[in-house]
Amino acid sequence: MTASRRGKRAAYALDPALAYLDQTPPRHGERPFERTHMDHTELDILLVSSVTGKPLAKPWATFLTDAYSRRILACYVTYDPPSYRSAMMAFRLCVKQYGRLPQELVVDRGPEFGSVYxxxxxxxxxxxKLERPPQQPRFGSVIERLFGKTNTELLNQLRGNTQASKVPRQMTDEVDPKRLAVWTLDAFARRLTEYCLEVYDQMEHRALFQSPREAFAQGMLRAGSRAHTMIPYSEAFLIQTRPSTRTGVVKIHQSRGITVNGLQYWHECMRSPAVFGKSVPVRYEPYNMGFAYAYIDGQWIECIAETFLQVHGRSEHEWNLIVIER
Structure with missing residues (x-):
């Protein structure tokens, strides 16, 4: 009756939760790294520029959390909207911290989770990859509750949080986030990481009756270390997390080198007559357009951008905005 009168979204809250559960395996896995959740959220805090000190924007955070222990495996903060770049950076943090990646990954149907990279x-x-049904947040309750907990326990206690701006008619200059904002992106990212690894990780979870750190250690002790799943944080892994161009290959020019995303890159090995004129696989660093990587003579060669001083340290998203403005 509710669905016919008010629509399926209104009736969703009345659906029985048990109807969606498979009773055979545990829905959160039987050990750490068996099933994880990844999602993005826009944080309720306004950050300032590290150069001018003026308010910039609200950051985005990408969380990767273990469903079995509720432990946060990776947290990546950036100004960029949700994209495949943020997901790959979260994978890098997970491998750097724990030396492995999960067996199953639960994500929503966002376009960044369906990209080729x-x-x-x-x-x-x-x-x-396990995709959550559309418009049914119940399947992502593990990470959705993490978003709410982070807001209430950390962000709402920091200067520059945007609680007051949600009711604009009641907001005054005394509580205006633009006047109170003091956190830069780097300082806030370190504070959020400290909260995830030291505070939240040691707090007792109501569903576990123990902290995520204790549940994780207990699960690893029972399931074993599974050394065969370890992934070294090496240049080979970093190459896998770097995206390629639309075609995946570029042609080497004798004097100009290679062209990636409208930028020219060069390495001395491209002067060889046996190399120029060939089409080789290419990859680039999404958060530093100063470098690109070409697969030449059986190895990945680091190439430097012609306009290195202008693009070094700039992300792909930031550089595209600069090109559009010009």
Whole structure:
């Protein structure tokens, strides 16, 4: 009756939760790294520029959390909206911290989780992607509750939080986030990481009756270390997390080198007559357009941008905005 009168979204809250559960395996896995959740959220805090001190924007955070222990495996903060770049950076943090990636990954149906680069990385690392049904947040309750907990326990206690701006008619200059904002992106990212690894990780979870750190250690002790799943944080892994161009290959020019995303890159080995004129696979660093990587003579060669001083340290998203403005 509710669905016919008010629509399926209104009736969703009345659906029985048990109807969606498979009673055979545990829905959160039987051990750490068996099933994880990844999602993005816009944080309720206004950050300032590290150069001018003026308010900039609200950051985005990408969380990767373990469903079995509720432990936060990775937290990546950036100004960029949700994209495959943020997902790959979260994978890098997970491998750097724990030396492995999960067996199953639960994501929503966002376009960043369906990109070629994202799917290729999952295939190379033998991960299975599980998509949540559309417009049914109940399947992502593990990470959705983490978003709310982070807001209430951390962000709402920091200067520059945007609680007051949600009721604009009641907001005064005394509580205006633009006047109170003091956190830069770097300082806030370190504070959020400290909260995830030291505070939240040691707080007792109501569903576990123990802290995520204790549940994680207990699960690893029972399931074993599974050394065969370890992934070294090496240049080979970093190459896998770097995206390629639309075609995947570029042609080497004798004097100009290679062109990637409208920028020219060069390495001395491109002067060889045996190399120029060939089409080789290419990859680039999404958060530093100063470098690109070409696969020449059986190895990945680091090439430097012609306009290195202008693009060094700039992300792909930031550089595209600069090109559009010009």
């Amino acid at each position: 994202f799917e290729s990385l999952l295939a190379r690392c033998f991960m299975t």
